[in-house]
Amino acid sequence: MPDPARPVRRRTTPAQVAGDAAEDRASTYLMELGWQILARNVHVGRFEIDIVAIDPGPPRQLVVSEVRWRSRRDFGLAEETIDHRKRSRIRRAAYALLQLGRLPDGSELPRLPLRFDLIVLEPAGRLRHHRHAL
Template sequence: MTTPSQQFGRSAEELAEEWLRKKGYRILERNLRVGRGELDLIAQHHDTLVFIEVKGRRTNQFGGAPYAIDARKKRQIIKLASSYLAQHGLSNQFCRFDVILIAGTTQGSPKLTHLEQAFEVSSSDWQW
């Protein structure tokens, strides 16, 4: 059985995917399991491979969606992206890390914020 929290998360990802498509992104993967983790969305935008973390919050309690991406989560996303690139022979592919924040309730229109290149990755962060 799906919990209300899981339903909200799924709705947030669907909204993010639809918004990205309208902006010209080509969605390559959604909810891709890599080892023990999951990448929310992987998209192509022009010549850039984009790894997108989607965070939805019903309220801004505890800082809302922006505070859901901490240092541990960034490391996990980088590790999963490294695995994806290695598995697909894309170690020379230019890529970036975006975050889409969805704030709102199930009533009314949620607010979507797209943070392009939400965090930087140094060469020492990659785990080949």
């Protein structure tokens, strides 16, 4: 069954397909923790947010999550791909979304404290969740 929080889009390259699979796995993981996924692949201007969710806490928080994956370890850890420019883009996208006050489907964005997380998937399928990472 398609995820209603995920927009339908065509992904054609192997990297895009793998990235989508990583975001699917991250979303499933968060839902298993009891989180509510509000939206995925949210575009705000020229920026994108991978996952917008509510962590039921305590404390209850609005969480913007960046999902990273690596097909091989030869190129280093996925965490190392988040430089200050990428952090800045994620933060600007989140703050722009907060100013809009609405999600792409038109629903109201909950007024909750904001947190930035990083979810990393490794080649062997292991997942690491870094809270307050960005």
